[in-house]
Amino acid sequence: METPPSKDRENFLEGMRYTASAVNIVTTDGGAGRAGVTVSAMTPVSADGNKPTLLVCVHHLSPACRAIMENQVFGVNILSQKQSHIADTFAGRIKVEDNDKFSCTKWITGKTGVPLVLHSLVSFECQLLENSRVGSHHIFIGGVQNTRFQADELPLIYSNRAYGSPAKFDVITKRNENNSEGAPLRIGCPAHLTPSFIPDLISSYLDQKPSVTFSLLVEQQGNLLQSITNDYCDIAFLGLADPNPNLHQITLTQLQHLVVVPSDSTFENSTHVTLDTLVKMPLLYLETSLYPNIIDLFASKDFAPKPVVKTSSLDAVLDLVERGLGYTIIPFPSSSSLPIYNRKLQVLELKDCDAGNLVMVTSQKKNFSLLIDEFVEFSKSYFTKIQRSDCDTSQN
Ligand SMILES: Cc1cc2nc3c(=O)[nH]c(=O)nc-3n(C[C@H](O)[C@H](O)[C@H](O)COP(=O)(O)O)c2cc1C
Structure with missing residues (x-):
């Protein structure tokens, strides 16, 4: 097999990081025995024709590859967001004590004899129609014989070398133009x-x-x-x-950049702080999806902060600061609106850094x-009132 130049391979793999795919367990059973492998390279081919068709790509060295070729049948089990342990087991990332990957979950046997994950979202049973080798992988095209819908949950997604589940854009439904009353x-x-x-x-x-x-x-x-x-x-x-x-x-x-530190910190008598004072301390980095982010803010002044924990949870970051693990910076409308409740925290303002x-x-x-x-209109006047009362408080 011809190996492509390593830079091309590297760029290819790096580029594919940006794809997002469902995660499947491809299984087979028959004369060549039972086998299964975690596969993200699964795609529908056609809903029409004699039977609907799909394809999967399986590495030629995987025992499942040879078994599919001999058994001539395979199952495709689309996993739910709760089943990453099954994906990791069939990818060899989690070792199973009895050496049998199939003992990580419950199975049923399909009409074609292939094992199907009991609580997958959906399982397709396929007859092998075509098989061709491209590079290191075999492309198996299967004719779908049976489809079992098993669970109605979000799918497990693999993207950026990590598992996740799709963000629900459609939580909020589209407004019906003709009937928006009561919506x-x-x-x-x-x-x-x-x-x-x-x-x-x-x-x-x-x-x-x-x-x-x-x-x-x-x-x-x-x-x-x-x-x-x-x-x-x-x-x-x-x-x-x-x-x-x-x-x-x-x-x-x-917005202001609010710096949150434990209440017994060395900043006890200060109201303001600058980036150069913070840069040597451990940063509990709240990922806010705002631009520029806190790391960029430091970088714009040629500083490199030391993030020890990254999280998108405001609650978690405040708890971590309270435990004395470092400081955090939060772009926020005002220090009085920061929900610190009874936490032992002190809030300072970051000097000379525009927060937008x-x-x-x-x-x-x-x-x-x-x-x-x-x-x-209501929101505009709400914020005008808040600004006025903040001004009054600071003048008193
Ligand atoms: C999320 C994910 C997706 C994967 N997708 C594929 C794939 O599409 N095809 C493939 O051959 N291997 C894929 N793999 C890798 C195999 O699952 C892995 O190499 C496994 O160890 C093969 O085990 P085996 O040698 O017992 O078959 C994937 C692994 C993970 C974690």
Whole structure:
């Protein structure tokens, strides 16, 4: 077999990191015995023809490869997000005590005799129709004989060399243009900003308009922007460094970089802190999906911080700071809205670092419903009031 130049191989593998695929266990049984392997290279070929067809690519050295060729049948079991242990077992990443990968889960036997994962999302039983070798892999085309739907859950996804499950863009359903009466107001906000104002904003609005209902989409900023474009969301609250000419946006307030440290830290008598003071301390890095992120912020001043923990959970990061493991930086509307409750934490402001603005982004469509218009106006005056009361507090 001709091996392609190593740079091409490297680039190929690096590029394929960006694909996202369902994770399947390909199984077989028959004269050549039982075998199974974890496969992400599975794709439908055609729903039409004599039988629907799909293909899988299996490495030529895998025992499952030879067994499929001899048994002439194979099963494709699409795993759910709860079944990564089965994927890891059949990929040889988890060792099984009795050396039998099949003992990691429960099975049923399909009509063709192939083992099927009992609680897969769906299992296809296939007759081998075509087999060709390309490079290191065999491409097996199977004619689907039977399909068993077994569980209704999210699929397990493999992307960027890690497992995950798909983000649900469609949690919030598309508005029916002809019948928007009584439909919920669909608002979105990134996770770390949500506690700072969303509960209060919604409850203040409901005080005035108790009949309105809301759908709240808590997602990464990129996903929220897509939701606005695709009309899955009416209004998204985002942190933006610069005005974006492609968005219909209203600035609500400035964000500040809040530095959170344990209350018994050496900053006891300070209200402000600078990046050069922080750079040598361990950073508990809150991934916010805002741009620029905290690491870029340090890099813009030629500093390299020391992240010891990365997380997208605001709660987790505050707990870690309270335990004295380091400090965190959070772009937030104001220190008074940071939900630190009874935690033993101190909040300082980061000096000389612009954190951008909290903006409200709405769909470009001009024909807003009255409800959306009203909520936009309400949100603007809500933030004006908050700014006023923050000013009053700081002057007193
Ligand atoms: C998420 C994931 C996807 C994989 N996809 C494939 C694939 O499409 N084809 C393949 O031959 N191997 C794939 N592998 C690798 C095999 O599962 C792995 O090499 C396994 O150890 C082979 O075991 P075997 O030698 O017992 O067959 C994948 C592994 C993982 C973790």
